[in-house]
Amino acid sequence: MISREDCLQLDRRWPFAETRRGFDLPEGLIYLDGNSLGPVLHGTADHLADVVAGEWRSGLIRSWNPLPGGGGDWIGLARRVGDRIAPLIGAGPGEVHVGDSTSVSLFKTMAAAARMRPDRHVILIEEGTFPTDAYIASGLSGLTGLEVRFFTGDPVRAIGDDVALVSLTHVDFRTGRAFDMAEVTAAAHRVGALVQWDLCHSVGAIDVDVSAADFAVGCTYKYLNGGPGSPAFIWVRRDHLPAVHQPITGWMGHAAPFEMTLEHTPAAGIARMASGTPPILALSALEHALTAFEGLSMSDVRAASLSLTELFMALLDEQGFDVVTPRSSARGSQVSFRHPHAYGIVQALIGRGVIGDYRADPSAGTDRDGIARFGFAPLYISHADVWDAAEQLRAVMRQEEYADPAYSSRNAVT
Numbered sequence: 001m002i003s004r005e006d007c008l009q010l011d012r013r014w015p016f017a018e019t020r021r022g023f024d025l026p027e028g029l030i031y032l033d034g035n036s037l038g039p040v041l042h043g044t045a046d047h048l049a050d051v052v053a054g055e056w057r058s059g060l061i062r063s064w065n066p067l068p069g070g071g072g073d074w075i076g077l078a079r080r081v082g083d084r085i086a087p088l089i090g091a092g093p094g095e096v097h098v099g100d101s102t103s104v105s106l107f108k109t110m111a112a113a114a115r116m117r118p119d120r121h122v123i124l125i126e127e128g129t130f131p132t133d134a135y136i137a138s139g140l141s142g143l144t145g146l147e148v149r150f151f152t153g154d155p156v157r158a159i160g161d162d163v164a165l166v167s168l169t170h171v172d173f174r175t176g177r178a179f180d181m182a183e184v185t186a187a188a189h190r191v192g193a194l195v196q197w198d199l200c201h202s203v204g205a206i207d208v209d210v211s212a213a214d215f216a217v218g219c220t221y222k223y224l225n226g227g228p229g230s231p232a233f234i235w236v237r238r239d240h241l242p243a244v245h246q247p248i249t250g251w252m253g254h255a256a257p258f259e260m261t262l263e264h265t266p267a268a269g270i271a272r273m274a275s276g277t278p279p280i281l282a283l284s285a286l287e288h289a290l291t292a293f294e295g296l297s298m299s300d301v302r303a304a305s306l307s308l309t310e311l312f313m314a315l316l317d318e319q320g321f322d323v324v325t326p327r328s329s330a331r332g333s334q335v336s337f338r339h340p341h342a343y344g345i346v347q348a349l350i351g352r353g354v355i356g357d358y359r360a361d362p363s364a365g366t367d368r369d370g371i372a373r374f375g376f377a378p379l380y381i382s383h384a385d386v387w388d389a390a391e392q393l394r395a396v397m398r399q400e401e402y403a404d405p406a407y408s409s410r411n412a413v414t
């Protein structure tokens with residue numbers, strides 16, 4: 001049996017005690033859902049208030065350019081935020097655009113990739129992918145005639161020479177299984193296919209290196225704590241940029257938007273991935289949230305993530321749960337288990353101040369047999385939190401709190 005004292009011992013080597021103090025977490029709550037919506041940092045609200053008062057209210061339209069006393073320069077904000085995200089994914093400055101939702105970003109990159117391989121007609125997608133990735137591919141297919149081909153199991157075996165783009169979610173949102181990015185990327189390139197990684201469940205929790213791939217996208221409201229609906233990012237390998245033509249050719253992706261010409265000339269750099277006016281308030285909140293990563297080593301973050309998830313799996317084993325997350329290091333920063341009462345268990349835990357979430361798994365047959373999912377954000381979750389959460393789970397199971405009739409119908413958002 002693992003004791004709380006064992007966990008406090010592990011916390012003595014956990015390097016994020018100071019980082020954790022930067023988060024404004026409600027007292028008494030253990031937040032294991034940072035893989036769905038990260039918490040707010042101290043200071044984000046003040047920063048937003050400053051942007052509203054100093055730049056929007058006082059600077060007004062002048063704030064698109066740099067203001068004389070500092071601040072403003074909204075036109076450069078997407079680029080500045082992208083440059084803060086770049087080191088978290090192994091990218092360089094000027095390679096990351098931030099501005100649309102992940103869904104819209106996927107549409108742009110998938111369409112751009114297809115145009116780069118005009119002699120091929122397949123987008124390869126995993127059957128268990130996050131649904132929006134499949135939905136967007138199918139929307140693009142309706143427009144272009146591209147075939148969306150689904151595979152299960154090892155992607156390397158599924159990549160044929162008719163594949164234009166292999167588009168994968170790096171970490172499975174249900175189980176937490178992670179693909180070997182380097183191996184899959186190399187296999188795709190051997191047959192001339194392009195590779196895109198969806199990093200929604202990786203960025204900010206795992207040390208990823210996209211530099212060998214072609215495209216990447218990712219959310220910023222999960223482990224990057226940018227706030228609900230904060231804009232997603234797109235990374236494009238620098239040497240592809242001149243050949244990348246995304247389809248939503250709005251004026252903000254133009255080489256010279258204020259020349260007001262009729263023809264669209266794409267911007268030379270990553271700005272060509274932009275379309276419309278950037279969401280300045282959302283980008284400002286995100287810019288502040290990313291200060292939490294300043295000076296952190298992503299390999300330290302990764303080591304802490306592995307340690308926290310390993311601990312939670314060991315504690316679930318003690319209670320006999322059906323853990324579906326890989327034991328090997330081929331996993332993200334979450335732990336999931338399958339249970340016929342998964343929804344009720346998650347709700348009862350929330351009632352006890354431990355927030356995780358529930359995900360349906362249509363492939364499991366009965367729709368009651370879903371997944372309870374817990375995310376471990378190393379920047380603010382300690383080993384003692386993990387132990388305390390497991391104790392609450394023990395109480396939920398002992399007292400069968402999951403069977404409460406209040407949990408028999410599901411909320412719109414699970």
Ligand SMILES: *Cc1c(COP(=O)(O)O)cnc(C)c1O
Pocket residue numbers: 101102103104130132133169173198200201219232
């Ligand atoms: C969360 C998530 C998304 C979300 O897409 P939005 O357009 O931002 O809603 C997309 N893909 C994956 C893999 C995700 O985990």
